[in-house]
Amino acid sequence: MAAGGTPGARGRRARDDALTMTRRSNAAYRAAEGWTRDEADRRVLAALAGLTAVGWHLLVDRRLAEPAPPPDAAVILVGPGGVFVVAVRHWADAPSVQDGRLTAGGRWRDGEEAGLLATTLAADDQVGAFGMSPVALRPLMVFAGHRLDTAFGRIRLLGHPDVIHMLVAEPRRLTPPMARAVAAHLAEAFPDLEAVTIEEGGPSGDEAEPGALFETEEVEKAALESLRHAPIERWMTFLHPDQAAVARRDWSGPARISGPAGTGKTVVGLHRAAELAARGTGRILYVTFANNLPLVQKHLFARMAGTFADRVEFSSLHKWAQSFLAGRGVPVRLHADRVDDAFSRAWMAEGRDSVLTEIDPSPSYWREEIDHVIKGRGLASLEEYRDIARHGRRTALQTAHREAAWLLYEEYELLRAERGVHDFNDVLTAALAELERAPADPPYAAVIVDEVQDLPLVGVRLLHALGGDGPNGLLLIGDGQQAVYPGGFRLADAGLGIKGRGAVLRTNYRNAAPILETAMEVVSGDPFDDLEGPSPHGRRAVETTYHDGKVVRVRAGDGADHDRRLVEAIRALAETADGPAALAGAAVLCRSLRDVEDYRRHLTRAGVPVLRLERYDGRPAEAVKIGTYRRAKGLEFKYVFLPRHDAGLPAGDDGDRERAELTRRQLFVAMTRARDLLWLGSVAAEGG
Template sequence: MSEAGRSAGVEAHRLVALADAHDERAAAAREAAQRWMIAHRTERQVAGTLAPLSACGFTFLHDRGWPGARRGSRAQIDHVLVGPGGVFVVDTKGWRDVSVAGGRLFRGQADVTDDLAGLADVGVGTEAVLAELGLAPGEVRVVVVLAGSAMDAVALSSLGGLVVVGERRASAFINGFGRRLTERQQHAVLGAVMAHFPPLGEEAVPRDLSVPDPVIEGPALLTVDEVADTFLAGMLAAPIEEWMAFLHPDQAKLVRRSFSGPARIRGAAGTGKTVVGLHRAAYLARGTTGRVIVTTYVRTLPDVLSTLLQRLAPEVADRVEFTGIHQFALRVLRERGHRVELKLPEATQAFNRAWAVVGRNGLLGSVDANSKYWQDELLKVIKGRGLTSFEQYADLARSGRRRRLGVDQRREVWRLYLQYEQNLRTAGVVDFEDVILHAEASLRERPLEGISAVVIDEAQDLSCVMLRMLHAIVGDRPDGLTLIGDGQQTIYTGGYSLSESGISVAGRGVVMSTNYRNTREIASFASSIVEGDEFVDIEGGPGRADAALAVPRTGPSPVLSSFASHAQHDAALVAHVRSLVASSVDAGDIGVLAATNRDAQALATALRAAGFGVVELTSYTGSTASLVKVGTIKRAKGLEFKHVLLGRVAEELLALTVEGLDDGARERREIERRELYVGMTRARDGLWVGCRNYTVSNSLVEGVKSSTH
């Protein structure tokens, strides 16, 4: 073959190869174009399906740029919705044969969960940006809408709660969160969202933020019944307090803050610690596949917080367990086959018999004839720390107990303890402290699986062993243990330090300093009750109150009244409740609190006799109802009310000084005054305090309306 022939053959082969390459690229381009056209039609179709949300107050941003993408990038977010129910980042998919199992998403047999990881990250980044405004992290939701599907909403726990929902259910799902943001809050959020999600192309801002008239190819839009379902979902959504969705920016950022180990959040009453803890529990649940435990000493608070989370973050409510500390320990023992006979009457009898034999007529009785002091010593100091030998007790600092005990007195206390333990064994029963000790031992032997984080509210009320037990569940893992509380609100004996429980929060402590709940008048009145009070803080050493640096709200002065009899007192309390209701205060916003169960029951009886509906805190679960809430101050810890009436207050607790008290009596008085402080700071707008035989001239209290009857 000639040289020219060979050259022509090579060129022919080259051109054929080039043509094949062009054909291949053209086919790929046609395939890509087809996918883009399907995506375009899918996005327009879903936009039309979501159109009824415009009438529900939602603003739509369509075809927005991917946050942080380089200039000119075509990476886009299909829709961003801002409305009464929060912020929704919506991506549309034309996928078929979709299923969810184990918190992961499948198309047929293929696991496509990781394909959505970038979208989930957009949600996390948006949370961070909007936290600067104070929007709680849970109010940003990432939603994948499956075009043409009627699949119910399912959250992917492996992607921080990203939700997958069928097109036919999407608008009802979004509107089902109800009204969580005010119009002013929506406008503030919308501005930040528009800046965070830039428009695609050259257009600086969207000309029209409403849904365009869709041009749909494929399935018809929502039926009349489906549109009705969208509106009905909004009407049926339980109303939610605005503070739950919108926090102070410092609070919102604290909810999302990551700690390298156990952390503590503390601050004065009213600074929003419990609210932050609730949001943090939901936030931690979204970021993990495990469960989150929220616990505290008082049994009422977990029930209330559980109800609030059902409204606040229903998508993770099944993975957050709210439980009282003793209830949790009993469940652990029961599930592991450890049988315990918890019988408090028998346990009390066991102590009384030990006191009669060892204490009453002996050295301890001569030091303090009040057996309650010594019962607290056994339960809170010895068993609360898990002491097992006299040598441990002999060297113990006994933080928080004013009365000093010498070696001989401590030997008698130990004798009392041993007799009490023998009496318990003979009766075949245990006390609450034993339940905690048994559960702690079990958890140390075999840790609890599937728990990602533990959040402890009112942590200062827990014993040393309780903290050790909870710490054993999560150890020192990042964000595993969050302690929330205020040493000033400690109302139980037996102080200790975190170091005794093997927990360190060094470098991981946060102090909240703005009182968002109380008015200045209420905060000042309550603070005067505990002014100069010293307590043992769990971080070690004598504590001083974390004073609120700012109290923005003002209101009427608290009312302090004294009465010659309980009958006069109770009649005045009922009259004050009646006047509040007459002034348009909902009965459900009123809390009537007392120090003892007996007094709380008496006040509940008086209110019922006057025709008021009452719900006792022992059965209160956080449900909304126009019923006056009545209970002990201890039961009200962590709660708040617009108006609080503190009834049957012991007059000596309001006195400037009380002479002649020994160390034990002085310790009890300080604890009771801190309890009174807790009760007063439950009030948001108004506070009424009633007592008997109160002498105004002997009071620390200033700026209150005082009267004697």
């Protein structure tokens, strides 16, 4: 059933709310005579006061009654839709925005917004004490006698009938107790504000009725629209005080947020983007390594912070670099098949019969060495490679091995160039060179990098060049224990010094305690590299806040039994109180693309709707999400199913320690995507 009950019940409630607001507004018109001397402003304030009938609190600045109210005098509304700082204007001509400037009647009205923004900033400081994000506090400029709805920077410009419609239609951010607490706090913090109470008695004396202050039918439609919205998740409005402090902090230079899985690093990053967008007018880049994650983050941010949605650009690192180069007229020719062929031929010529097979006979290991160590770190000579510390690579290489690996790299580069194609590291290297030749124009006001541990070093250098070393210019978010790619680096290698500009989150808000404990058992014995130095072991102190959840282990005798029980477990979700909608919170995660395709076909044949993770953008869809462990980075689901999770899991002996640690980290990441249920499937004959 949709939020708010049946369609008929929602319609009756919306109409009742609209009629109640109309009566309250008419009563407020009489009281508003003491709030302002201006008749048009009085009508606007009376209309706003009608909202107090449906859960809103109105705080009126006493100075509005003065003959010449100061420019920062405003009213504040606190209610289901959040906190709104409202300045009422009575202009003969309708306002508009041209070339980013406010105009009316053929003349510029620059500076009219300064007082409103000052009051908004002061209110923002106060609601921050509740852990409230700036996305829940918005400034409005309301114009008596006009109809409009447009944006002017952070401010939304509205006609007074339009503002009622907008506020009533807002998705619900605050519960009634939250709204009361915030309103009481603001009334105490600002001595000029007075909380108004409206008595709905009959007309007094000979006072005439005010006439229609707004269209009841329009408000009814807006109320119905709000009831159709599901409440906005609490994290989109409020943060834990520790998280809020990090999101609002001023950094004197590049900074980093770290912490174990589930501690809300991405949530803080999104609120940080909103905080920076609220402060200034420049562009903000929010970038990560995975291609699908920016789609999800963009949708979540738009839902969370619609006011700032067009100010923040979400992109994967390689997509941004390709777009940047295209804008500069630099050709990029990515062709995976030709690149793979170039490496295969290079391996046949320089690797297969070399000393490299003494270390690892698999060509994939040496492809990773080129991608993540040699090219990923931007090494230009054998001399550099001979001496460099191979962070994240556990297998020691002697001089002969490094020389052989360099010959393999040179042969690969020769064959790649002959084919006229680029690999992904070439794109990042070219973008860095182009950025060093000529900075981005216009520049970004800030760059936020999520899942930084998965980037190659050349990518971090690129983003450092883009964000710079100025205050609040570059924020890195990540955790080395969740690295799902081989290799690694130190921030110092990118010329980044962040001493004194770091924050560590230590409370897990996502995973049920049994799920987190099960996941930690997988990596507790493995050290990991965490950008600033090695960690001696994988188990870290973390506090859990969420204890309701479970781990289900299924040990099947054969593959057919395993897959049957997987389908049964997923179908059982649709039989819960949430019905088929429960599938929207479920994901099946696999180690390889081949397994993903196998289980996609199997679930589809069983009648289970599925959605590939690369097509998932964060919007609810009544289908089980399916993808690889890597593709699930940065996401979370109520229910996570890991079929054959331990099939071929390396034991981690000395000869294969590096690959085993990486495999366990990838499994750890997949397990920690689960909030309420973690389903671990095994086949007796396949367990590692």
